[in-house]
Amino acid sequence: MNRFTEMHCSIAQAVGxxxxxxxxxxxxxxxxxxxxxDDLAADLGVSxxxxxxxxxxxxxxxxVERLPYQERPVRxxxxxxxxxxxxxxxxxxxxxxxxxxxTPPGGPPALLIHSCGEQFTPVVACPHCGGExxxxxxxxxxxxxxxxxxxxxxxxxxxxxxEAG
Amino acid sequence: MNRFTEMHCSIAQAVGxxxxxxxxxxxxxxxxxxxxxDDLAADLGVSxxxxxxxxxxxxxxxxVERLPYQERPVRxxxxxxxxxxxxxxxxxxxxxxxxxxxTPPGGPPALLIHSCGEQFTPVVACPHCGGExxxxxxxxxxxxxxxxxxxxxxxxxxxxxxEAG
DNA sequence: TCGACATAGTTCAGATTTTGAACTGACCGA
DNA sequence: TCGGTCAGTTCAAAATCTGAACTATGTCGA
Numbered sequence: 227m228n229r230f231t232e233m234h235c236s237i238a239q240a241v242g243x244x245x246x247x248x249x250x251x252x253x254x255x256x257x258x259x260x261x262x263x264d265d266l267a268a269d270l271g272v273s274x275x276x277x278x279x280x281x282x283x284x285x286x287x288x289x290v291e292r293l294p295y296q297e298r299p300v301r302x303x304x305x306x307x308x309x310x311x312x313x314x315x316x317x318x319x320x321x322x323x324x325x326x327x328x329t330p331p332g333g334p335p336a337l338l339i340h341s342c343g344e345q346f347t348p349v350v351a352c353p354h355c356g357g358e359x360x361x362x363x364x365x366x367x368x369x370x371x372x373x374x375x376x377x378x379x380x381x382x383x384x385x386x387x388x389e390a391g
Numbered sequence: 392m393n394r395f396t397e398m399h400c401s402i403a404q405a406v407g408x409x410x411x412x413x414x415x416x417x418x419x420x421x422x423x424x425x426x427x428x429d430d431l432a433a434d435l436g437v438s439x440x441x442x443x444x445x446x447x448x449x450x451x452x453x454x455v456e457r458l459p460y461q462e463r464p465v466r467x468x469x470x471x472x473x474x475x476x477x478x479x480x481x482x483x484x485x486x487x488x489x490x491x492x493x494t495p496p497g498g499p500p501a502l503l504i505h506s507c508g509e510q511f512t513p514v515v516a517c518p519h520c521g522g523e524x525x526x527x528x529x530x531x532x533x534x535x536x537x538x539x540x541x542x543x544x545x546x547x548x549x550x551x552x553x554e555a556g
Numbered sequence: 557t558c559g560a561c562a563t564a565g566t567t568c569a570g571a572t573t574t575t576g577a578a579c580t581g582a583c584c585g586a
Numbered sequence: 587t588c589g590g591t592c593a594g595t596t597c598a599a600a601a602t603c604t605g606a607a608c609t610a611t612g613t614c615g616a
Binding site for chain 1: 392394396402403410412415436453480489503506507535
């Protein structure tokens with residue numbers, strides 16, 4: 227729980243859980259197979275106490291789970307839960323944005339291969355028409371849970387389409 | 392510039408620019424049409440000096456631009472640039488994740504309408520086959536810019552597909 | 557049985573960042 | 587001249603993060 231998770235906004239909810247410093251990179255590493263405390267700390271360069279705290283928060287949020295991989299002494303590995311794996315597509319969009327707008331020297335550090343066999347740049351799509359989702363092609367409207375409060379007055383009351391852009 | 396933007400990882404690049412506390416919500420508000428300093432501060436509940444700092448960083452990164460909307464006295468509005476609008480699809484994925492895993496009381500605070508006319512939940516897709524991108528359907532491999540260093544050893548050397556999940 | 561090593565943390569002082577409230581400065585309108 | 591608007595700036599206190607050392611549990615080799 228932090229101030230973001232108390233806002234009536236789904237972006238704030240997500241940011242409150244997976245948007246804290248280091249957390250997206252922790253999730254990336256877990257996805258890539260870096261699962262042990264010392265490996266995460268070494269790979270990321272994050273301080274160990276903060277890593278402890280972030281993993282605790284992610285476990286409390288149900289995004290990460292800790293599983294023993296040996297007894298005597300008991301040692302644990304961290305794994306993404308279903309909710310954690312479900313954030314991976316959003317991470318690929320961040321990666322694509324970083325590649326596009328931050329032009330790393332020598333080209334992208336990593337590439338994505340889809341199960342269809344092709345190397346690809348991910349896009350967000352509308353599942354109804356299959357068309358691409360861009361800032362220009364969408365509108366946000368208040369939903370059933372719309373409520374007044376910080377971060378929501380724009381949509382409060384479900385008062386209809388908001389002109390955006 | 393911060394320690395994330397110095398890493399050889401596109402996710403870290405993106406997080407370094409748009410992942411600081413409050414920044415995703417600032418971008419959301421700019422997208423929704425909240426453009427003035429006082430409106431942003433009031434809507435978000437962020438301290439004004441931090442808002443100043445975040446907007447400066449976003450302008451330096453080319454994600455936001457400041458345009459005068461009146462003279463005498465000169466007053467400015469903040470707008471998303473092309474790079475800023477380009478992050479919006481990723482924000483919709485965070486929103487969808489928040490809706491799915493954080494079950495807000497009363498339902499989602501906001502809904503998305505695509506230009507095709509349908510209300511939708513965004514998905515990440517492969518532009519080659521149109522298939523959905525999930526943690527299970529993708530593999531990451533080292534790209535041309537792969538380099539050793541914090542946050543990259545997993546992919547360093549372009550040593551081939553990484554088993555993930 | 558001793559010492560070195562491995563893993564997964566915890567502790568804590570100092571540095572950095574963020575908050576919250578008040579203040580500044582330019583201008584308008586009555 | 588007074589009050590209000592807008593876009594910030596200033597600054598002390600609070601919260602967070604870093605970096606290094608330390609703890610705890612158990613293995614292994616000599």
